[in-house]
Every structure is written in structure tokens, then in C-alpha cells.
Amino acid sequence: MNLPLILFYVFAAVILLGAINTVIAKNPVHAVLFLVLTFCASAMMWILMQAEFLGIVLVVVYVGAVMVLFLFVIMMLNIDIEQMRAGFWRHAPIAALVGILTAALLIVILVNPQLDLAHLGSDNTLPADYSNVRDLGMQIYTSYLLPFELAAILLVLGMVAAIALVHRQTHNPRRTNPAEQVKVQAKDRFRMVKMQPEVAASANDNKEEASEGEQKA
Incomplete structure (x- = not known):
């Protein structure tokens, strides 16, 4: 058994293990970390298949940007794990x-x-001047131009939908609008109430009251 085949089985086992643990992990942070492991093993698999560009893009874009962003968001949010896993x-x-x-x-x-x-x-030998980036670009913009454009439209629609959901009207008191906070005046925050002053009794007054009480006794 040669080395590439051994590495293939090792990376395949890591990918399956990471994907299963991503689904069954109880902690969302652990699920994201297992997903990062799955992406890294998948990138190694792409590199093993001589698709270096796809492997590097998978690590840089998904692991380095998307998954790190998800991890920060999950750590900043107060997620109720028991309620999330109820069903x-x-x-x-x-x-x-x-x-x-x-x-x-x-x-x-x-x-x-x-x-x-x-x-x-069977075709594992590639010429020295072969560039999978050029080959991938030629395939995308010639043979798969229509699916590529449709995928781009779907991504733009997803971005627009996310922005629309964030900026929708809501009455949730936890979500505040900075523009509304600037308009707040002092009279909207506190109310002044007139009260009679209270003067604390001095030590001499307390002694006089105590002596008067002893004389009456």
C-alpha cells in the first residue's frame, strides 16, 4: 500500500469523525471546532488529489474567515444549549x-x-507547467458559466435577505437603535420629585433627650 492511499484513508476517517461530531456535539463551540477540523482534512484531501488551489481556498476562506466569524458570534451570544437541543x-x-x-x-x-x-x-502524472487555477477558471467561465452565474445570484439574494432580516422592524427591548438612543432627552430618563429635608439629630440633642427621660423616670 503506497503513501497516497494511506493518507487518503487517514484523511477520510478524520473527515467522517469531524462531520459526525459536528452534528452530535452538545456545545456549539465544540461543533464549530469539529467543523474546522473537517474543513482542514478536506483541504488536505484536495491537495492530495493535486487540486492545490481548492485546498488553499478552503482553508483561507472557510477556516480562516467564515468559521472564525461563526466561532466569535457563537461565543458572544448567550445561547441556551438545552433549549436548542430540545428537539x-x-x-x-x-x-x-x-x-x-x-x-x-x-x-x-x-x-x-x-x-x-x-x-x-489513473492519470496522476501532470506536466510541470500545469496550472489547476487556469484550468479551473477556463472550466468555470466556459463549460459551467450558467451554473456559476446562478450560484452568484443565489449568494447575492442570501446576502440581501440577511440584511433585510437584520433591519426589519422589531419591538424587542433587547435590540436598540442608535438613532433612537441619540434622540433621548434627560426628561425621558428621570423625574425630579420635591421632598422635605430631613435633618439628622446631633449628639447634644440626643444627650438632652436622654437626660429628660431619666428625670421623668
Whole structure:
């Protein structure tokens, strides 16, 4: 067994372990860390398949930016873990069914004779001046131009939807608008009440009252 095949099985095991722990982890921070491990192992898998550009992009974009942002957001929010996992086991059978159907669909696609995976894996020798970045760019902007543009439109729509959800009208007292805070005046924050002054009794007055009490006794 050669070294690339050994590394393939090692990275595949790490990817499966990280993906499973991402789903079953009770702590959201641990789930994000397991997802980072999965992405790093996937990047190593891409590099092992001589797709260095995809591996570097996966580490730089997803691990270095997206996952770190998710980790900061999760650590800053006060998430109720017990409430978040309340319906986990209730929806587990449906999730397992979807996972089994997805795995079956992938197996059917991979064992299709038209895909010819044996031929794809046999060509491991590439010329010295080969650039997978140039090849990937040519494929995206020629053969897969329409799917690429549709994916870009979907990402823009997702961004617009996220902005619209953030700026929607809400009456939640926890969410404050800085523009409304600036308009607040002093009369809206406190109310002045007139009260009669209270003077504390001095020590001499206390002694006189004590002596008068003894004389009456």
C-alpha cells in the first residue's frame, strides 16, 4: 500500500469523525471546532488529489474567515444549549432517513459506468507547467458559466435577505437603535420629585433627650 492511499484513508476517517461530531456535539463551540477540523482534512484531501488551489481556498476562506466569524458570534451570544437541543432526538429519524437517501444517491452516482472513476484516478502524472487555477477558471467561465452565474445570484439574494432580516422592524427591548438612543432627552430618563429635608439629630440633642427621660423616670 503506497503513501497516497494511506493518507487518503487517514484523511477520510478524520473527515467522517469531524462531520459526525459536528452534528452530535452538545456545545456549539465544540461543533464549530469539529467543523474546522473537517474543513482542514478536506483541504488536505484536495491537495492530495493535486487540486492545490481548492485546498488553499478552503482553508483561507472557510477556516480562516467564515468559521472564525461563526466561532466569535457563537461565543458572544448567550445561547441556551438545552433549549436548542430540545428537539434533537425527535427529528433524528428524519435526519437519518435524509442521510441514508443522500448516501445512496452518491453511491449510485459514483458507481455509474459513465463516470469512469478508474480512468480519472489513473492519470496522476501532470506536466510541470500545469496550472489547476487556469484550468479551473477556463472550466468555470466556459463549460459551467450558467451554473456559476446562478450560484452568484443565489449568494447575492442570501446576502440581501440577511440584511433585510437584520433591519426589519422589531419591538424587542433587547435590540436598540442608535438613532433612537441619540434622540433621548434627560426628561425621558428621570423625574425630579420635591421632598422635605430631613435633618439628622446631633449628639447634644440626643444627650438632652436622654437626660429628660431619666428625670421623668
